[in-house]
Amino acid sequence: MTDKFISIEAIAKRYPGAGGATTTVFENLWLSMARGEFCCVIGHSGCGKTTVLNILAGLDAPSEGAVIVDGQAISGTSLDRAVIFQSHALLPWRTVLGNVAYAVSSKWRNWDRVKVRAHAQTFIDLVGLTGSEHKHPSELSGGMKQRVGIARALSITPKMMLMDEPFSALDALTRGTLQDEVRRICLETGQTAFMITHDVDEAIYLADKIFLMTNGPGAVLAEVVENPLPRDRGRTDLHRHPLYYALRNHIIDFLVTRSKTFAAETPGHDPRNVPLVHIGKPGLSIASNEEQRQTWISGTSPGLTA
Amino acid sequence: MMTTSSLRLRAGLVSIALLAAFLGIWHLATRSTAPVATMSPEYAKLMGLTATQGKSAMPGPLDVGAKLWQHLKRPFYDNGPNDKGLGIQLAYSIARVGTGYLLAVLVAIPLGFLIGMSPLLSKALDPFIQVLKPISPLAWMPLALYTIKDSSISAIFVIFICSIWPMLLNTVFGVASVRKEWVNVARTLEVGTVRRAFTVILPAAAPTILTGMRISIGIAWLVIVAAEMLVGGTGVGYFVWNEWNNLSITNVIIAILLIGIVGMLLDQILARFTRMVTFPE
Numbered sequence: 001m002t003d004k005f006i007s008i009e010a011i012a013k014r015y016p017g018a019g020g021a022t023t024t025v026f027e028n029l030w031l032s033m034a035r036g037e038f039c040c041v042i043g044h045s046g047c048g049k050t051t052v053l054n055i056l057a058g059l060d061a062p063s064e065g066a067v068i069v070d071g072q073a074i075s076g077t078s079l080d081r082a083v084i085f086q087s088h089a090l091l092p093w094r095t096v097l098g099n100v101a102y103a104v105s106s107k108w109r110n111w112d113r114v115k116v117r118a119h120a121q122t123f124i125d126l127v128g129l130t131g132s133e134h135k136h137p138s139e140l141s142g143g144m145k146q147r148v149g150i151a152r153a154l155s156i157t158p159k160m161m162l163m164d165e166p167f168s169a170l171d172a173l174t175r176g177t178l179q180d181e182v183r184r185i186c187l188e189t190g191q192t193a194f195m196i197t198h199d200v201d202e203a204i205y206l207a208d209k210i211f212l213m214t215n216g217p218g219a220v221l222a223e224v225v226e227n228p229l230p231r232d233r234g235r236t237d238l239h240r241h242p243l244y245y246a247l248r249n250h251i252i253d254f255l256v257t258r259s260k261t262f263a264a265e266t267p268g269h270d271p272r273n274v275p276l277v278h279i280g281k282p283g284l285s286i287a288s289n290e291e292q293r294q295t296w297i298s299g300t301s302p303g304l305t306a
Numbered sequence: 307m308m309t310t311s312s313l314r315l316r317a318g319l320v321s322i323a324l325l326a327a328f329l330g331i332w333h334l335a336t337r338s339t340a341p342v343a344t345m346s347p348e349y350a351k352l353m354g355l356t357a358t359q360g361k362s363a364m365p366g367p368l369d370v371g372a373k374l375w376q377h378l379k380r381p382f383y384d385n386g387p388n389d390k391g392l393g394i395q396l397a398y399s400i401a402r403v404g405t406g407y408l409l410a411v412l413v414a415i416p417l418g419f420l421i422g423m424s425p426l427l428s429k430a431l432d433p434f435i436q437v438l439k440p441i442s443p444l445a446w447m448p449l450a451l452y453t454i455k456d457s458s459i460s461a462i463f464v465i466f467i468c469s470i471w472p473m474l475l476n477t478v479f480g481v482a483s484v485r486k487e488w489v490n491v492a493r494t495l496e497v498g499t500v501r502r503a504f505t506v507i508l509p510a511a512a513p514t515i516l517t518g519m520r521i522s523i524g525i526a527w528l529v530i531v532a533a534e535m536l537v538g539g540t541g542v543g544y545f546v547w548n549e550w551n552n553l554s555i556t557n558v559i560i561a562i563l564l565i566g567i568v569g570m571l572l573d574q575i576l577a578r579f580t581r582m583v584t585f586p587e
Contacts, residue, residue, distance in 0.1 A: 085491070093510075106495035137587075
């Protein structure tokens with residue numbers, strides 16, 4: 001990891017609890033991403049995933065630590081970091097075009113109406129909503145609403161996209177289509193993306209790197225799993241890749257058992273040097289640069305999964 | 307579509323039947339039935355029609371209809387202080403309500419915005435609002451008359467003070483309960499406070515604000531009649547009281563009917579505005 005486009009450095013989030021006590025959601029969390037990388041965070045509810053995303057977005061401030069994006073510490077929200085909300089968060093009194101144009105005119109305040117509309121239209125076309133520009137969100141299906149959310153996020157040509165379970169409220173078919181779209185758009189535009197998901201298959205299909213977080217409170221980033229699948233992976237033959245099930249089993253094992261026991265089993269865990277896990281043949285695995293934590297999973301595991 | 311139109315038709319027929327039944331009963335109840343006393347012609351002149359012809363003191367629907375027709379033919383005549391057309395009286399009332407209500411809008415909506423956006427102001431002003439809100443607007447009247455020293459402006463003040471509370475409270479509630487995610491959208495787009503207030507919070511809170519405005523106009527129209535009975539001079543409230551002093555029950559009934567119709571129209575106008583700003587989710 002030479003190019004640290006995004007670097008989260010020792011952030012903590014604490015809330016005042018009852019009776020003067022403080023609840024620590026997580027502390028001393030380090031995380032970095034390279035430019036153009038697609039990263040997914042997986043972890044159980046309550047581990048602070050959304051808090052990390054909100055801190056990255058600038059909607060929430062960390063109690064300690066800093067976030068550095070492109071060499072600069074962030075403070076507050078920025079048009080460089082677009083957010084795709086889980087609940088799409090479209091303004092219901094605006095049309096599809098109005099919602100996207102609102103973002104465009106927020107970024108380029110001196111653009112005239114025609115230019116704003118033309119720019120917004122480009123992104124509406126990109127997400128395949130041509131013809132629905134003048135509909136209101138209430139007239140759209142869940143998948144179409146989320147497409148508008150994606151178009152709105154992309155239209156401001158951000159440096160990175162932050163997605164908080166963007167497809168969790170959608171049916172399986174729509175989710176698949178939108179995953180394809182997001183993957184295509186991110187590859188085409190070279191977007192850096194940070195996505196929270198509960199869906200292991202979604203993470204495997206989309207991510208270059210998968211961050212595994214343990215259960216909260218006091219959650220830690222346990223591992224960074226590098227996706228061994230080729231970048232030009234396709235949805236249909238994903239599961240035929242020899243390492244697919246090894247990767248999937250590794251993540252599911254983590255979610256089912258290790259996310260609870262990780263802290264007890266790994267006393268020497270260094271949050272600054274989180275083990276980078278390569279899934280592959282024995283001998284190819286590389287652990288963190290500090291300590292050799294051998295984590296390899298055979299590439300020939302049977303096709304049945306948990 | 308078929309069923310809704312037929313439902314509407316049937317409901318209309320039932321409404322007409324109920325009206326006809328009401329008018330019929332009214333007519334029968336006010337027929338001349340009382341026995342006519344025999345009296346000397348001089349004495350009869352001094353007595354009303356009730357005594358001489360057995361006519362009920364309560365006018366029947368036909369009397370009211372005839373009188374209403376006269377009023378509708380000449381709504382704007384002005385024969386001096388105590389004899390003005392009903393159109394003029396209603397216009398005075400509507401003008402007072404309109405002035406007081408608009409002043410209340412100008413105060414309540416910006417103030418409600420501030421209170422709704424500031425938890426500090428909201429908490430600090432809450433005790434005052436809680437105490438001032440339940441005060442009957444007419445209780446302010448003596449104070450208004452003493453300080454303003456003008457009965458007409460006092461009436462406007464009473465309208466102002468009674469219509470401000472529903473608007474203020476609804477604006478505060480609407481502004482404070484704008485969905486967090488919409489505000490977050492504006493924040494991630496680096497939209498400034500003023501632009502955010504106009505492009506996100508105002509449209510999001512508009513249906514709630516308009517509901518408050520609709521409640522207010524209803525209350526204002528209720529209160530103006532009572533206020534004008536007190537301050538006198540002009541207006542439909544004064545007209546009602548004046549006709550009661552004239553013992554013209556027919557005119558009182560006509561005024562009641564017109565007060566209802568104007569109130570309904572005012573409510574319908576606000577309902578239309580509310581529909582214009584309501585968004586489906």
